[in-house]
Amino acid sequence: MPSKKLSIIVFSGDFDRAVAAFTLATGAAAVNWEVNLFFTFWGLDIIKKKRGHSFIGKGLLARFFNFLLGGRKNLPLSRLNFGGISPQLMTGMMRSRNVATLDELIAAAQQLHIKFIACEMAMHILGLTRDDLIDDVKEVIGVPTFLQYSEDAQVLFI
Amino acid sequence: MPSKKLSIIVFSGDFDRAVAAFTLATGAAAVNWEVNLFFTFWGLDIIKKKRGHSFIGKGLLARFFNFLLGGRKNLPLSRLNFGGISPQLMTGMMRSRNVATLDELIAAAQQLHIKFIACEMAMHILGLTRDDLIDDVKEVIGVPTFLQYSEDAQVLFI
Amino acid sequence: MPSKKLSIIVFSGDFDRAVAAFTLATGAAAVNWEVNLFFTFWGLDIIKKKRGHSFIGKGLLARFFNFLLGGRKNLPLSRLNFGGISPQLMTGMMRSRNVATLDELIAAAQQLHIKFIACEMAMHILGLTRDDLIDDVKEVIGVPTFLQYSEDAQVLFI
Numbered sequence: 004m005p006s007k008k009l010s011i012i013v014f015s016g017d018f019d020r021a022v023a024a025f026t027l028a029t030g031a032a033a034v035n036w037e038v039n040l041f042f043t044f045w046g047l048d049i050i051k052k053k054r055g056h057s058f059i060g061k062g063l064l065a066r067f068f069n070f071l072l073g074g075r076k077n078l079p080l081s082r083l084n085f086g087g088i089s090p091q092l093m094t095g096m097m098r099s100r101n102v103a104t105l106d107e108l109i110a111a112a113q114q115l116h117i118k119f120i121a122c123e124m125a126m127h128i129l130g131l132t133r134d135d136l137i138d139d140v141k142e143v144i145g146v147p148t149f150l151q152y153s154e155d156a157q158v159l160f161i
Numbered sequence: 162m163p164s165k166k167l168s169i170i171v172f173s174g175d176f177d178r179a180v181a182a183f184t185l186a187t188g189a190a191a192v193n194w195e196v197n198l199f200f201t202f203w204g205l206d207i208i209k210k211k212r213g214h215s216f217i218g219k220g221l222l223a224r225f226f227n228f229l230l231g232g233r234k235n236l237p238l239s240r241l242n243f244g245g246i247s248p249q250l251m252t253g254m255m256r257s258r259n260v261a262t263l264d265e266l267i268a269a270a271q272q273l274h275i276k277f278i279a280c281e282m283a284m285h286i287l288g289l290t291r292d293d294l295i296d297d298v299k300e301v302i303g304v305p306t307f308l309q310y311s312e313d314a315q316v317l318f319i
Numbered sequence: 320m321p322s323k324k325l326s327i328i329v330f331s332g333d334f335d336r337a338v339a340a341f342t343l344a345t346g347a348a349a350v351n352w353e354v355n356l357f358f359t360f361w362g363l364d365i366i367k368k369k370r371g372h373s374f375i376g377k378g379l380l381a382r383f384f385n386f387l388l389g390g391r392k393n394l395p396l397s398r399l400n401f402g403g404i405s406p407q408l409m410t411g412m413m414r415s416r417n418v419a420t421l422d423e424l425i426a427a428a429q430q431l432h433i434k435f436i437a438c439e440m441a442m443h444i445l446g447l448t449r450d451d452l453i454d455d456v457k458e459v460i461g462v463p464t465f466l467q468y469s470e471d472a473q474v475l476f477i
Contacts, residue, residue, distance in 0.1 A: 014336070014339055023318075030304025030305055031304065033305065034305045064408055072399075082174070095222070102285055128413055129412075146342060147347075150346070150347055151350075157308075159316060160318060160339075160477050184440060188462025188463055189466055194466070240395075241384070254378070254384075254445075254446075260444055315474050319330075
């Protein structure tokens, strides 16, 4: 019997969409689904080692973009962001309701053996190397390999 | 023979994305697909009883967020929103072309027995209870139950 | 043996999401998947014949919206757009890394026989006719036909 699988393309680097992606991922893993998270474009911002604004990456423009993106601590809300204060308010609301925060969801994903994968091409464009990403990222792959991993899986683009 | 199924995670509360979700849902239901709509985060704004700005929800911050979101009458366009005037212009364009408006699409979804489901965790974060949502919402569930409902379904994240 | 299939609903007209859609599409086609691209709403902006700002479409409002959207040359970045300069910076970064640009990805999609399909209803709302779209668009269809084409396919909403 093939196990059930969920593959999520984490394209967005928005706080709220990241929470949705990790909530779905950990929820699926909790009932024994195999889960792959494929981080690309803005989504790479969630899995950078440097969690704040930092000039990383090769090339002047890439360094500038990466600085502006600002890492996991600075993910914006896709609406009602109010200059970046809202993600902190939202985290406060989550904490007061005893709902797992984004940091807790990411830690849970690691404990549940969810596979973190980074998109080769997006890393190339943004001038990032594997050393720029957290150690949980097990592989850097391209689209064909991702599709192969996602055979018989539910695939979502977030 | 298993019937065909479509599950849509309605994460966005944008007017245009809501129209897309309900167009896909009613189009699928019209050719006898089983359709589940799972409303989460901003998407909950589409199915609130109070269709305008209102301070609902438990907790000061939650009440403030819900007020700002503003309900179904105030869904913004994701682009070219022009301070909120565009959804009305778009509705006018839809009406003049004899295309179903969002309100008509939602009514059609109800008649076609599309299942409206609300995300437990998102309701919890936003301090909403079932009484805050329209009566068509039949269930409030978490991710594992949603995944179970979506077995053998096409799943979209909008 | 059924061939593997990928259907992408290209709803967004953002530069970065268009790049993601075409990267996934061409990556899948390169390993012999059958790929359908279903352009709807803002996504129609990517496949208009007129690549710049132009008053096309039937009806005053439709002409105004189409003008503002501005065609393939003016797709905005969904974040850090800086008044429209960023897509050009991003294209520069892609070129300097020898990564295919959006125009190159679209040309590759055509060569790989990826099927371009336009959404009937969205064209109707925006007052567009088939003549307004590039010749590669082979069909204009509705949701039920799209779902039929996507049977046994991985379906993504971008």
